[in-house]
Amino acid sequence: MKHQDIVSKMTLREKVAICSGKDYWHTLDIERLGLPSVNLTDGPHGIRQQGENVDKDGGADLLMGVPATCFPPACATAASWNTELIEEMGDALGAECQEKRVSVLLGPGVNIKRSPLCGRNFEYFSEDPYLTGKMATALIKGVQGRNIGTSIKHFAANNQEARRMTIDTVADERTLREIYLPAFEMAVKEEQPWTIMSSYNRLNGTYTSENKWLLTDVLRKEWGYEGMLVTDWGGSNIRVDGIKAGQDLEMPASFGYNEEKLHSAILSGELAEEALDVCVDRIVDMVLKSKDGFVDGSYDIDEHHELSRKIARECIVLLKNEDNILPLKKDAKIAVIGEMARSPRYQGAGSSLVNPHKLDNAFDAFIDEKVNIVYTAGYDKTTDIPDARLIGDAVTVAKNCDVAVIFAGLTDAYESEGFDRKKLDLPANHNALITAVVNVNPNTVVVLSGGSPVLMPWLSKVKAVVNGYLLGQAGGSATVDILLGKESPSGKLPETYPLALSDCSATKNFPGSKKTVEYREGVYVGYRYYDTFKKDVLFPFGFGLSYSEFKYSGLKLSKKKIKDTDKLTVSFKIKNVGKVDAAEVAQIYVRDVESTIYRPEKELKGFKKVYLKAGEEKTVEIELCSRAFSFWNVLANDWTVESGDFEILVGSSSRDILLDAKVKVEATKDVEIPDYRETAPGYYTGDAADISDADFEAVLGRPIPPNHRDESQPLDLTNSLGDAVSSRNGAAINRVLTAILDKVAALNLGGTGDMITAMALELPIRNFVSMSSGVFTADMAEGLLQILNDGPIPSGVGKIIAGLPAGLKNIKNLAGMI
Template identity: 45%
Template sequence: MKYKDLIAKMTLEEKASLMSGKDFWQTQDIKRLGINSMFLADGPHGIRKQAAAADHLGLNESIPATCFPTAATVANSWNIELGEKMGEYLGEEAVAQGVNVLLGPGINMKRNPLAGRNFEYFSEDPYLAGKLAAGMIRGIQSHGISACVKHFAVNNQEERRMAIDTIVDERTLREIYLTAFEIAIDEGKTKTMMSAYNMLNGAYTNENTHLMREILRNEWKYEGVVVTDWGGSNDRVAGLIAGNELEMPTTNGETNEEIIQAIKTGKIKEEVLEENVDRLLDLLFTTEEALLESHKEIDKEKHHQMAQTVAEESIVLLKNEDEILPIQKGKKVAIVGEFAKEARYQGAGSSIVNPTKLDSTLECVKECGFETIGFETGFARYGKKSQKKIDAACTLAKRADVVLIYIGLDEVTEAEGLDRQTMKIPENQIELLNALYQVNKNIVAILSAGAAVEMPWINKVKGLVHGYLSGQAGAKAILGILSGEVNPSGKLAESYPMRYEDTPSYYQFPGKEVSVEYREGPYIGYRYYDTANVDVLFPFGYGLSYSKFEYSDIQVAKDRVTFKLTNTGGMAGSEVAQLYVGCKSTNIFRPKKELKGFTKVFLKPGETKAVTIPFDDKTFRYYNVKTNSWEIESTDYEILIGSSSTDIRLANVIAIEGTRAPLPYDKAKLPSYYSGKANNVSLAEFETLLGSKVPESKWNRTKPLGYNDTIAQCQYAKGGAARFAFKLIHFSHWFLRKIGKRSTANLIMMSIYHMPFRGVSRMTGGVINMPMLDGILMMVNGQFFKGLRHALKERRKKMEGEKSKTTMVQAAKEM
């Protein structure tokens, strides 16, 4: 241990105290030993350090900070160096605000397009997500503070996220859901990780010894700190044994006492606690030195310009019929859409950033060179169809050469804590587009959304620019693309299916009660669409440019592939060249091809560059469940170079000598996986892949409700008061949506409806402790008066204990 001598000076109580928060965002301190608090702040795309009362849902305004594009947007840049540079800016701002640990980036896989937090995550591909995350981590930590990669692991739905049990086979877990974390640790050297809320194959992630000990600590040799997601601790002692050092937020000493009693009774050894304390101290001491420069002023304009640069490289041009873009100078342009007036530029929930400034489309358009003839909202942001707004927009559109329509998903449709109900954009926006099409065919849509959407309206637009959620400078960046000042170079980091029913997890998302089964195995995103020959609207890796690029002269060596790339267009631009590898053997089921490398190359008109993409330890590997290790199959592999997953420009073959491991599967028992058509796998076949029986996925409605049951389950509780409370919550949600208070309605779902009962204690900072919660559960389970007496009795004991503690502290100060 690094801090053995310091730890030896601590009492047992002091050691335990360091394992949970001092308040909502700070860790505990021990002043007599010179141990200060650390400050942890949300910040996947900007610092969210709250100036007033702290909360986890973004209700209270935070100190102004640069709002960079979200991870879903940055991923479209396919530029590791750009992500690292953005990380440097984030790290600088974190230091200025006195933040030790920046809670980001988020690198969970985009298993399903409806997952409510997709805007915070990079990609459906673990290699791309891991490489971009590693770059951002290096940038953040270059200032001496810590990044915090999250959410470890398989946290891919928002509904019941604090209680859902994710059932996934070991190979899929390793290849799809853990690879990005592996890269983030190996190449990014992240100092902190955040455990996820959910369970994994029957155990909460922060207590899961296979995940936390066997893989994270033993295999990956991770020596940093693991912090729970806020309120994500279940059994504190089990979490400590697994190596989850820090529980957040504070529990007012309640779980510290659990640790102390576990040591006194011999349940765990004190050395286990000391091992966790040592890692936490290392994080504290290695980050606090950087904060000597805290409160230093940052150059807000410089940071704003960086946000614009990131956005410019991340915006994706999806359609450009008749070369309607870039818009020629002198063209009369009509601007339509609520999002042109008030941009949709970031997600909703714990990642909300209070921007230092915010560019406006209607202001910035004056600098673009084309003639704007007016603006109309066209639709209500959260409302129903308005014929009056549509008519006004059509009147304006009739006079224009080009119509720019700003559409997309609003803040209450796409938010943390909720999954989307549909892949469609709001109907009133589609009705507006249909009406505009009747009066002017020259329409360019500017789309704002953090995840894939259906586009049955795609033939109604000649141009389509996807800005994703492009941050505080996104409006100007988008206008740069439209005007031709910037040549678009973004490529999609996720596939866009024709319709939601085509997605591989369609039948298994979300898990509604006890569990969610990942029956599709490794076939998520393009791995499924390409292998099962399912047509998509826009493939993974797709994006247009105002230039054209030619690929030639592929050469494959044992450790690399080289080729030439030429800009055959008339405008300087960047192309993302992508390396995919396909295994020719059919002995082990695999996707048709997988991303194994990429590079972004800038070329002047007519310029040719030689490009090299090296192979690495992940190029040919697969996880063998029989040997429980990574293996390489001895066979021929296709080396494919493409402009997208479906636009393969060059191909070659290489023979690889493998590890000669035994075959892990009986092909006859896994027909869906060997065919790749794994979107509707039977229970029996999934259990064969899993190697065990699938647990019951439905709630047991006969047993009493407990700590890990959710408030939503009060609908079948024995206690009449609990059932009434559920109906009241359900009605409140319906009524608030009915009267247009959708944000408030969402809060009910996020913070009440799907909350496990233990969360009532864990998220209230000790205001309601577990003994009081026992009383509440008695009331829920039909013992109303007994439970009420118990809760009130425990509350009195708690108040008396706190009063006694305060008296003792005051007496100590007076001595």
């Protein structure tokens, strides 16, 4: 332990108490030992720190925080493929944390985009673990360079919002090691984030917050993690088991609920005090490191706004540019159509929502540039029903302009934390608008906003498509910068855009049943699936156009034959053969030419963003290590290279390979290679989107667990109200609750309404107690469970009433939770 001198002076009550939050956002302070309370605050693309906010009606705004810079979210920054720029963003976030006395910024989120339907994909980087890891590591480096901590999340295999607090992710170890864990591993080994946030879900039967294999065996013993583990807010299940597994800090405060359980477990001998001491020591270490970040800091709001604009420009992806309609000519008469041109969607909804200092929009940016524009709304953002009058106005305007620029995209009602998307379509009124306008003006440019892929039924008719993802507070001006050619677009897609939802490898197993979600597709996620099984796509991974053109040449490998302990240097040249200065993202993929175990067609193992003046040529060098050629060998419990030829593929996307060469790699370890060709042939010659039970069990190494709750067993604290539909009383309560929630949805709250619905029906009953500041007591939970299990209603109500006095006393705690 690092701080034995401090931990040894703590009483048992103090040790137990410091393992839970002081309130919603702070750790417990112990003044006599010099341990201050430190603030952990939502990120990851800006600070959402609670303060004295007042909404327009004079009430407290519980979701929006104090004003801060809203940088582009991860869905956009990943499209920049620029680690240096993201490190700069991290430094700026660190400066804002210092000014606001925030010790730990809760981010970045590195969950893999298993399906484009995940409602929180806007907060995550990519479908690829290597790109995700590199971007996350850069952000962490920037933030922690200011002596401000980060909390990389959500560890691990939390790739959906549906039933996220109870779902059991069923995945084989190889898939976890190659797809869902590498970004965390990279961040730990390169930057040691101060904290790691465990996820809500179960992983192969055990909640991640009490999963010893994940939290101790892999994270600490294998990867060498030295920092503190914190639960996601309300993510603690059985607190004693969490301590045993190495879960250090529970957030938020449970106001004695779990502290008493820990205290009793120590006294009874169920939990060794030495195990508690280890967790306490790591919390103390985080608190003491935070003291170094307690400096009087300030930042220039305007400078950070300009940095946000600079970042946003590099995140914009040009998907189509027929007849070089872009950049726009400033002397043209331009129809600017779409409510999002004036009221942009620039970030996602949920816990990452930032209250921006400033907010640009494209309409104002066009005016500032003195462009001749005519604006019309085209649709109402609060609905997806086409409005004939608004569309008619847009058609009239578009007819009389040289170019029509339509701003469209996903609204908060379509994607948010708390629920998943149901389809890949844009709102119907957006699609109807685009179709109507392009029918009268073929010079139509579509600018998209949204956190994940969408279908584009009008793609063949429009001249250009600009994908802005979600660009933060300066996204409006950054978009106009690109449209007018002030800078050439240089973003590349960090995920594949499919032609149909049915083409996605996870679709048949997303979001799973009420109990489990099976990752049957294994390692075939994103382009690893589409490219291996030769699926046509709308736009491939890594794709993005420029206003210039580039020529690749001169591929060289440092060696033609290496051992798996050697490093390989890949070098090649890129020349800007166009007429404008521009940047290109060169990507290196590795392909195992012949392998015993099933492997993807190719995998990203390196990339570099290169800035080139018109006519300029540069040499790019990228080093590949053993992991670039390895797979996770479950028989050896280690990374393994199978001897043979590997292709080094250099290109501008996963589907546009421009240079290639071969290297022979010799394995230095004589280990058995798993061969599933007889036991799981579907992974070799079938379709990974349609894996049989037998094939999945073969790679899983055990029978597939039941995917539905055994309804003969009583409900317990881990169950939700939604689980209670099988009981008589539970069904009646669900009917009443659903009717109320339908009325809430009718209030047209966008994503907030759906989030409230999901929380009400999917929140485990344990969280009624642990997250209510003591207002909903354990006695009340016992009474509620008795009723839901069709026990005697009067005695159940009696238990709830008996808990009221204690609950009422704790109402004062609610103020501290906000």
